[in-house]
Amino acid sequence: MRLTRRAKILFTGIFIIVFLVVAFLIIRPFDKEEAISDEEDVTYTVSVVEEDIDIAASYEDSISTDKSSTTYSECKVKVTAGTTIGDYTLTNDQTFSKYIQLVGPSADETIYSASSNAATHYAYGLLLTGDLIEKKNDETDEVTYEIVNAHITYNVVHMSLMDNENSAMIANQEESDEKLVSVQELINALNSVEQRDTMLEW
Numbered sequence: 001m002r003l004t005r006r007a008k009i010l011f012t013g014i015f016i017i018v019f020l021v022v023a024f025l026i027i028r029p030f031d032k033e034e035a036i037s038d039e040e041d042v043t044y045t046v047s048v049v050e051e052d053i054d055i056a057a058s059y060e061d062s063i064s065t066d067k068s069s070t071t072y073s074e075c076k077v078k079v080t081a082g083t084t085i086g087d088y089t090l091t092n093d094q095t096f097s098k099y100i101q102l103v104g105p106s107a108d109e110t111i112y113s114a115s116s117n118a119a120t121h122y123a124y125g126l127l128l129t130g131d132l133i134e135k136k137n138d139e140t141d142e143v144t145y146e147i148v149n150a151h152i153t154y155n156v157v158h159m160s161l162m163d164n165e166n167s168a169m170i171a172n173q174e175e176s177d178e179k180l181v182s183v184q185e186l187i188n189a190l191n192s193v194e195q196r197d198t199m200l201e202w
Contacts, residue, residue, distance in 0.1 A: 043138045050086045050132035055079060055147060059190035060124040062159070063104040072099040077128040077152060085132050091144040096128055098152035105158065112175035117160035121168070125155045125190035125200075155200055157186065173200045 058077045063069070078095045105119035130150030136143050160169040161183070170186065171178050179202070189199035 045136045045138055047134050048131050049088055049134045049145070052129060052131060053086065054127060054129050054193045055085060055132075055150070056083075056128040057191055057193045057196050058126040058128070059187045060100070060126055060154070061102060062121040062123040063102045064121050065104045065107055068103040069101055072101050074098075075100050075102075075124075075126060075152070075154075077126055079128070079147060085145075085147075088132055088134070088145045090132075091146060094147050094150075096147075096150050096152055098126070098154070100124065100154060109158075111158040111160050111169060111171040111178055114176075115160075115169075115171065115178050117169045117178065119158050120161045121159045123157040123159055123170075123186060123190065125157065125196060127153050127155070127193075127196070129153070155190075155196075157190075157200065159186070170199075172202055177202065 056077050056079050058075075060075050074097050076095055076097045078093065079090055081090055081092050083090045102122075102124060104122050109119040111117050111119045128147075128150055129152075130147050132145055133148050134143060134145055155173060158171040158175070162168060162180075165183070167180055167182050168186065169178050169180050181199070186199060189195040
């Protein structure tokens with residue numbers, strides 16, 4: 001049986017397509033292996049330039065008695081590219097998180113045992129600590145800086161919000177004394193690595 005001209009062209013076209021698909025499937029794994037090999041060939045010289053330092057502070061929220069959570073919330077601290085850490089500048093944005101159960105004071109609680117001021121809120125302040133490394137590309141000499149070995153701790157400030165809601169009586173972390181501060185001053189301090197200790201301990 002003789003094939004028509006149209007059938008010959010159709011079979012030839014199908015053969016070429018099948019040939020190209022098979023060739024592509026055979027060659028592609030080699031391309032992947034070569035790309036992986038190229039990436040593995042890049043080496044870096046890594047050194048720790050700052051170790052176990054306070055990197056960033058963050059005010060999370062003030063939780064009242066009736067806003068206590070029964071679940072854990074993901075609280076994040078983001079450090080943006082260009083942030084100066086010691087004598088170095090962070091190359092890329094980095095975000096770290098910790099799960100915390102954000103609870104408020106009990107209904108009949110005072111800000112500390114000897115105080116007459118009823119606790120109305122707990123203010124949460126996060127602190128990110130860790131190491132800073134320098135990574136130098138051995139081929140291009142490009143240098144980048146990034147945070148490693150990071151972890152988040154947090155402090156809870158017992159506070160009594162005043163009637164004007166612009167100021168609050170707060171207890172120190174030892175729960176041995178209290179003082180009146182503006183709410184904005186408290187938030188600013190909990191957002192600052194340099195100021196937070198003065199606000200928390202006196």
